Amino acid sequence: MGYQNLAEMFFDKRQSMPDKVGYMFKKDGKWQSVTFKEAVDWAEKLAAGLAALGVKKDDRVAIISNNRIEWALADYATMSLGAMLVPVYPSLLSHQVKYIVNDCEARVLLAEDELQVEKVKEIQSELKTVKNFFVFDAPEKLEEPWKKLSALAEMGEEFLQKKPTHIADEIKKVKRDDWATIIYTSGTTGEPKGAVLTHGNFLSNIEGILGVVDLYAEDIFLSFLPLSHIFERLAGHFLSNHQGSTVAYAESIDTVADNMQEIKPTVMVSVPRLYEKIYARVLENVEMGPPLKRKIFYWALGVGREYVNYVMNKKPLPFLLKKKYNLANKLVFHKLQERVGGRIRFFVSGGAPLSAEIAEFFTAAGLIILEGYGLTETSPVITVNLPDNFKFGYVGPPLPNVEVKIDEDGEILTRGPHVMVGYFKKEDATKEVIDDEGWFHTGDIGLIDEDGFLKITDRKKNIIVTSGGKNIAPQPIENMLVTTQYIEQAVVIGDKRKFCTAIIVPAFEAVKNWAEQQGKTINTYDEMLQLDGLKELIRKEIDLVNENLARYETIKDFIFAKQPFSIESGELTPSLKVKRKVVEEKYRDEIEEMYKV
Missing domain, CATH: 3.30.300.30 (ANL, C-terminal domain)
Structure with a gap:
């Protein structure tokens, strides 16, 4: 029997692996480690602080922050009360923040730093339902009603002295069908819609992924995609925690290359942009190098592509090709592997289509990219390529607990426990995408080949x-x-x-x-x-x-x-x-x- 809810999954780590490092982040130039016991204790105090403010089941807490440990702990703290953390991208403008916070009717707002506080202050008087404001990195002068996050934890400590089992008791009440979050789709058109996702949506997605991909407590994730985006929240937050893996938060998107060298991650989730940039930089360096270096590189790449195509098509490897590939790895590929830390078991790509050429290049270099496909409304993963079952230019077969079919007009439809409840307060919009038989209409055009692999050709609207x-x-x-x-x-x-x-x-x-x-x-x-x-x-x-x-x-x-x-x-x-x-x-x-x- 799996977990009943995501808070139970997180709080379980205090008993099952208390001394294991759960999180890492950089402070004053040095990496800090936080054990699961320390993390859960901290989250419990935050949860109790929210309870002291009257936050209860089905309430909403908004957060506007970049990736950091406080973001992760605030998520689990909110969920432990049966309430929902609603992420707001820190890059959004004031009027966009106002729309989301008002639409979801948040009672509490958590902000990262002075930059976000100033942004919120512009529209603070127009936030209809927010009663309490907290900031992680407080500026020197903090004006009411703003308080430090540490004040919330202190309130929680006092609350727990009076009701020591309150959080544990509340966690037991949260069921798989209960709402876990509202995630507003950034949307390439129109105003954002809040996708309502349950604990069961996320847990079913985790269970489906783990049915086909091996992840371990020993794995280290480097987290840099926004936790506000469902892709990182599922993979580098919920999924990693389920397995007891360590999550290290990159300092920023600009420091990812340096942080990879320092942390030496084993798993990393990214959108194609990162892989495109690495690919472009490698080719640029090769083209600027001496003729012999270029010749060796392109020879190695040719060998790598031949090797990978044997693997992809599940054909036995010729002895000579094995020997040539080992030499190519020694002369060329190991340098690229070292540039990304030297321990990557696989990358994961999603959020947008990955070029088949780039996928083949990385795999040839011994760096597997598992390209997957999904949407905010599907928790998110629908299909994913596997380490031993992949095709370039395809997004893999469906997860074991997910159904996929192609509609008459070529649109991709999906059905299963991963599909959202609907759009918050938008019944008509929900009916437009989820039909009477429970099929979610993705808006993407694609095809399924004879091996059950899905290929995305484009957005229906594009x-x-x-x-x-x-x-x-x-x-x-x-x-x-x-x-x-x-x-x-x-x-x-x-x-x-x-x-x-x-x-x-x-x-x-x-x-x-x-x-x-x-x-x-x-x-x-x-x-x-x-x-x-x-x-x-x-x-x-x-x-x-x-x-x-x-x-x-x-x-x-x-x-x-x-x-x-x-x-x-x-x-x-x-x-x-x-x-x-x-x-x-x-x-x-x-x-x-x-x-x-």
């Missing part, structure tokens, strides 16, 4: 229909573009148009190196856009991609984005998906110019 009636999936083309040496980001345009065009963000570091070889120096993105020859350089990259496309899919023209797409400038969601409508609107005039020919 499909481009040219004026000539041709259907084009832009995502695979964009994936091909960003895996070229000099292109960092790309958006393909062409709906209701005669032909396809693209908005391109050149890869600054790669172009900078290219410019230096031409005797030119650039220091900023704007200076890069002024470079003579940049248009021709990118045109060559696009022409290489066009060679592998049907004629009606080819990119006929392109423009440069004025700046890289980012969360701050509004073109990316917090989970790094491109908001196509925002991009198209921002570059509307430039796009029209391309179609005047």
Whole structure:
């Protein structure tokens, strides 16, 4: 019999592995370790503090913070009362924070630091239901009603002296069908919707994953994707805790490379952006190296690809290929493995499609990437490639406790214990995505092959229909573009148009190196856009991609984005998906110019 709820799963670690290191974080330049007993004791005090404030079953607590141990403990503390932690991305603007906090009717708000406190203060008087405000890293001057998180723990200590078994008693009341959280989808269109997920949704997903993937207490996760996003919350928070693994919190997204060297993780979860950047950096270094180094690298890569294709197709390995692969590993691949810490058992990729070329490259180098697929509304995992059962360009077979089918129009549908209850206070929106038979309509287009592997071709809403009636999936083309040496980001345009065009963000570091070889120096993105020859350089990259496309899919023209797409400038969601409508609107005039020919 599995756990009844997620708080029980967490609190169990105090009995089953009290002295095991559960969490690590960096403070004053040094990594600190927290045992499971210390973590649970801390969370229990926070839970009791919330109870002292009157927080009870089904109440909501909002949190706006980057990844840190307080985030994790606040989640379990809130859940232990049968209440729900509602994450708010720390990158959101004040009016977006106000919408989510008011929509979920939060009673308590937890903020990370002075930056987030100042953001909340702008809309504080408009927060209708929040009665208590706490901050993790308190500024020197803390104005009422704000209090330090330590004050909440102190309230909890007093509460536990009077009612020592209260939290344990409350945990026993929480059932699998009870609501665990509301997660607001960042959404590439429209206002966010709050997906209501139960303890059973998450636990079923954990159980499904563990039915096909081996994870151990000895594993170390490096957590850097936002815990506000369901992908990290499930994998680098709930799943890791279920197994008693250690979670180390990266200092920031900018320090991930250094933190990998320090922590030497065994498992790491990421969106494709990280793998694309590593891939681009490796190829850049190779191309700048001497001819012999380049020759050895591409020989090793060829051997690796041949080796991996034997493994993928489950064919016996020829003796000579084994020998060549061992040599390739010794000469080339072990250096890449060391760059990511030297102990990675596997990476996990999700949140957006991973290029088949990049997946093959990493696997050839002895770094397996298990690409999976899912959505906020599905807790999230629907399918995943496995270490011994994978295909490049596919997102794997369904989990054992998950159903998947393709609808008549090509849309992917899924059913099972992983599907959300619905959207909070949005009954009509819920009925649009969950039909009478319990099938959740994902909005993604795909196919299932003869081996049961799912392939995503694009978002239903993203499909481009040219004026000539041709259907084009832009995502695979964009994936091909960003895996070229000099292109960092790309958006393909062409709906209701005669032909396809693209908005391109050149890869600054790669172009900078290219410019230096031409005797030119650039220091900023704007200076890069002024470079003579940049248009021709990118045109060559696009022409290489066009060679592998049907004629009606080819990119006929392109423009440069004025700046890289980012969360701050509004073109990316917090989970790094491109908001196509925002991009198209921002570059509307430039796009029209391309179609005047």
